[in-house]
Amino acid sequence: MPRRKGAPEVNAGSMADIAFLLLIFFLVTTTIETDAGLDRMLPPIEPPDTDVIIKQKNIFTVNINRNGQLLVEDNLMEIKDLREAATAFLENGADGTCSYCKGRKNPSSSDNPTKAIISLKNDRETKYSTYITVQNELVGAYNDLRNREAQRLFGRDFTKMEAEYLNPETPSSVRDELKDKVKRIQDMFPQKLSEAETTTN
Amino acid sequence: MAKFTKKKDGDLPAVSTASLPDIVFMLLFFFMTVTTMKDSSLMVANTLPNASEIKKLEKKDRVIYIYVGTPTQEYQKVFGTEPKIQLNDKFANVDEVGTFILAERAKKPQELQNVLTTALKVDKDANMGLITDIKQQLREVNALKVNYTTYEGDAFNNLQ
Numbered sequence: 001m002p003r004r005k006g007a008p009e010v011n012a013g014s015m016a017d018i019a020f021l022l023l024i025f026f027l028v029t030t031t032i033e034t035d036a037g038l039d040r041m042l043p044p045i046e047p048p049d050t051d052v053i054i055k056q057k058n059i060f061t062v063n064i065n066r067n068g069q070l071l072v073e074d075n076l077m078e079i080k081d082l083r084e085a086a087t088a089f090l091e092n093g094a095d096g097t098c099s100y101c102k103g104r105k106n107p108s109s110s111d112n113p114t115k116a117i118i119s120l121k122n123d124r125e126t127k128y129s130t131y132i133t134v135q136n137e138l139v140g141a142y143n144d145l146r147n148r149e150a151q152r153l154f155g156r157d158f159t160k161m162e163a164e165y166l167n168p169e170t171p172s173s174v175r176d177e178l179k180d181k182v183k184r185i186q187d188m189f190p191q192k193l194s195e196a197e198t199t200t201n
Numbered sequence: 202m203a204k205f206t207k208k209k210d211g212d213l214p215a216v217s218t219a220s221l222p223d224i225v226f227m228l229l230f231f232f233m234t235v236t237t238m239k240d241s242s243l244m245v246a247n248t249l250p251n252a253s254e255i256k257k258l259e260k261k262d263r264v265i266y267i268y269v270g271t272p273t274q275e276y277q278k279v280f281g282t283e284p285k286i287q288l289n290d291k292f293a294n295v296d297e298v299g300t301f302i303l304a305e306r307a308k309k310p311q312e313l314q315n316v317l318t319t320a321l322k323v324d325k326d327a328n329m330g331l332i333t334d335i336k337q338q339l340r341e342v343n344a345l346k347v348n349y350t351t352y353e354g355d356a357f358n359n360l361q
Contacts, residue, residue, distance in 0.1 A: 009215055019224040022209075023231065035320060037249075037350035045340045068360070079360065123320040124330030127248040128323050131332070132349060136252040136356040143254050157256075168221035168259055 007043045038135055043194065058110050060089045064134055066125035079133055090116050090189060100149055100188060113145075116145035117192045138193060145189045150181070158185050218324035235290050251324040251354030258348055263317055265305045265344075265355065267298065269331060270324030284327040295331065298338040304345070320348045325359060 062082070063071040070077045072085055092109040093101035101113065110116035118138055122131055143159055150158035164170050165178040247270050258264060268287040272280040276292075285292045288301045294343055307312050323332060341345065 011213075011216065015218065015221055015224075019228060021222075023228055026231070026235075033323075035348075035350050036250055036255040036353060037258065037320065037348045038218060039252065039256050039346070039348050040345060042336055042340050042345040044343070044345060057259075080357065122329045122333075124328065124333065125230060126329040127325070128327040128329060129325035131329050131358045132252055132325075133356040134251040136254050136351075137348065139254040163257070163302075166256070166259060172261075 016044045038132070040193070042134070049151075054117060055111070057094075057108055058111070059115055059116045060086060060116065062118065062120045062134065062138070064120075064122040064124045064126045064130060068127060068130040069178060070134070075176065079130075079137060082137045083144070086118060086138055087144055089118075090141060091115070091145055100152075113189045114187075117194055119194045121195075139191075142189055142191050146185050149188055150185050153185075154181055156184070161185075191200075216300055242290070243268060243273070243287070244276055244290075244292065244322050245272055245285060246326075248325055249322060249350055249352050250356075250359045252349075252351040252356050253354065255353055256348075256353055258318065258320060258350070262293050263310070264319060264348075265302060266322060267301075267319060267335065268322045268328055269327050269335070271326070275322075284324065284331055286331070295334040295338060298335055299342045302339065302342045302344045306342075317344065318348050319344050320345045320350045321348045 024195075039181055044168070061073060065071065068083060070079060072082065077085065085181060089110055090102035090103075090113050091101040092104055092108050093112060094109060096105065097112040098112050103109075120134065120138065144157035150156060150161060154161070161178055162182050165175055165182050170178075218305060245268050247268060250282065269282050269284055270287075271277075271282050272292070280292055284319070286295065286298065287293070288297065293343070302319065309317065321335065336347070
């Protein structure tokens with residue numbers, strides 16, 4: 001009697017299980033790489049048309065030397081104290097027009113958060129890691145203040161609101177709502193971080 | 202002819218494998234979406250510093266990468282041990298950064314050309330002198346939005 005059947009069928013029922021196992025394994029282990037870092041704007045190359053006169057007391061100078069030491073407002077300072085000093089400077093509010101500031105209103109420090117400028121200078125020999133740490137602390141000072149005000153006004157952190165606003169997956173209705181809030185907080189403490197050209201000495 | 206086709210009762214019914222292609226396709230699509238093509242291999246040491254106040258770099262198509270660091274072992278004989286700039290697949294001098302940015306910008310679609318970010322992936326042991334020169338170059342070509350790419354972590358770990 002001739003054989004009618006072809007090759008016997010292989011039982012592939014468990015193949016789906018194996019595929020799922022693989023899928024779950026990769027789902028768990030894969031990290032979708034997104035880069036993150038400190039966002040900064042560089043100053044434009046052409047100088048502004050009108051010379052703006054800035055009072056010395058509205059500038060918070062931070063100098064980093066080649067050994068990674070900090071000179072803040074002509075005093076030597078440890079990096080770990082920098083955030084606190086910058087925060088105190090930003091919300092000093094000497095002219096009394098800033099209703100949300102909790103600073104000491106020291107007349108020899110900044111007038112108003114909208115006028116306060118942080119100036120960062122570094123040496124050519126400064127290590128990049130030190131520079132990033134200092135940048136991080138200065139951005140951190142801004143973020144701390146913004147978070148505080150956002151908590152008071154809207155009951156949530158500014159950094160979270162901004163991240164949600166910038167996330168392209170957020171629905172546009174939520175984005176529009178967040179836009180005003182983010183803008184309002186940003187206007188309360190505008191980030192004015194100037195980076196002058198590096199000194200060579 | 203029922204006599205011939207009758208099956209024995211104890212036989213397992215064959216499991217349908219009709220869904221198998223679906224599963225394989227699912228896997229395939231998963232990897233297709235997740236995989237990021239590495240368009241340039243690193244020729245410099247690139248241990249980024251840590252920072253805590255970071256923002257995510259969304260939308261990869263709007264980012265131009267610049268790598269800085271000491272050349273890796275195999276390139277050290279030729280290029281020395283001083284930190285170098287890597288643009289795409291080759292080492293470059295500082296004065297080539299500007300033209301590189303302009304060339305990369307021209308490759309992007311028109312509507313993205315004004316919203317590009319330059320991601321600086323700089324090794325933590327590099328000196329600021331080189332970075333300052335790069336920043337000056339970026340200013341000259343009006344690429345003002347930069348991102349100092351870092352790892353997430355405590356910034357004070359950098360100082361050790």
